[in-house]
Amino acid sequence: MPAAANPAVAKPVPALPDPGALLAWYDRHQRRLPWRAPSGLRQDPYRVFLSEIMLQQTTVVTVAPYYDAFLRRWPDVEALADAPLEEVLSAWAGLGYYARARNLHACAKAVCERHGGQFPADEEALLALPGIGPYTAAAIAAIAFERRAAPVDGNWERVVARLFAVADPLPKARAKLRVLALTLLPRARYGDFAQAMMDLGATICTPRKPACALCPWQSPCAARALGAPERYPVKAAKAARPTRQGVAFLAVRADGAVLVRSRPPKGLLGGMSEVPSTPWETGGSVHPAIHAPFSASWTALNATVTHVFSHFALELQLWRADVPADARAPAGHRWVLPGGFDAEAFPSVMRKVLAHAQPFFTGPE
DNA sequence: GACCCGTGGTA
DNA sequence: TTACCAAGGGT
Incomplete structure (x- = not known):
């Protein structure tokens, strides 16, 4: 027993x-x-x-x-x-x-x-x-x-x-x-x-x-x-975070205004304001010039903006063009003076980009 | 259930 | 520097 x-x-x-x-x-x-x-x-x-x-x-x-x-x-x-x-x-x-x-x-x-x-x-x-x-x-x-x-x-x-x-x-x-x-x-x-x-x-x-x-x-x-x-709690392993690349087009008017557009109403940063850019792709095989908002003498800045989103990291190269004060905004775009930046819906990644529109904007810090 | 969707702080 | 984390919701 x-x-x-x-x-x-x-x-x-x-x-x-x-x-x-x-x-x-x-x-x-x-x-x-x-x-x-x-x-x-x-x-x-x-x-x-x-x-x-x-x-x-x-x-x-x-x-x-x-x-x-x-x-x-x-x-x-x-x-x-x-x-x-x-x-x-x-x-x-x-x-x-x-x-x-x-x-x-x-x-x-x-x-x-x-x-x-x-x-x-x-x-x-x-x-x-x-x-x-x-x-x-x-x-x-x-x-x-x-x-x-x-x-x-x-x-x-x-x-x-x-x-x-x-x-x-x-x-x-x-x-x-x-x-x-x-x-x-x-x-x-x-x-x-x-x-x-x-x-x-x-x-x-x-x-x-x-x-x-x-x-x-x-x-x-x-x-x-x-x-x-x-x-505790035990958690399942998370997927690795990929990196996407792109080029942002920083068009700066003589009076300091920057060319801006609004993103589509839904999805990533839906409805927010942005500096125009190429699509953000993992392979980075896009041709930047095709996506420029207008033809100009674009200069590649020696600067890379990096930003981490919830499910991917982003590396943005910056192309800049300084244009005359009477330059027209293409359809779907608008000029925004630095004094109007705070009224825009710029997400953090775009504040990093705009920091390179010096000396008119000092950036997120 | 899996995937998409931001940002800044901490170890 | 990388990885994880914070009062989740929509599709």
């Missing part, structure tokens, strides 16, 4: 994570952020919406000045809905993921036209709005409307993966992590709990070197019990 386990020496079963322990920690350690309401008060849904869109894949430090500028310029959803898209894109320039700006504007219009200017409180209704996915719908429902919802973001995934030592690699493990996350929800204070999970992930349960000694959930954490919390 095999020896039965002795209950007297059996390892203690780890306690399930207690939502109350995290909320108590949050009450003492929550971060003060521009988009958060004073403790105990609900935040304006528009402000939650604006901050959540900006914070998608973007850090708190980067978002803060943009959030303040947007709120000052468009203090409510009606003001944003009434703004021209070009102004929204210009104000968004530098933040990246420009489809967010287009959808932000489209969403503001939809809220005004379909919901009378009031954000819906239901996750399902929020999910139907442009630019609002599962995470953002849950975040607005929980934070702005105190609905029972789990806005599972990267912080939640990391915390949950460690609490339960989930070995399945992301992104396949996403469904399992969500199910586990739902088991953590408290009976109330859904907005605080959502933000507590984010604060925990941002300040304690960090990707590298988590501060487990300070964690309110150190006791029930399976990854910590295994001795290697930083190993």
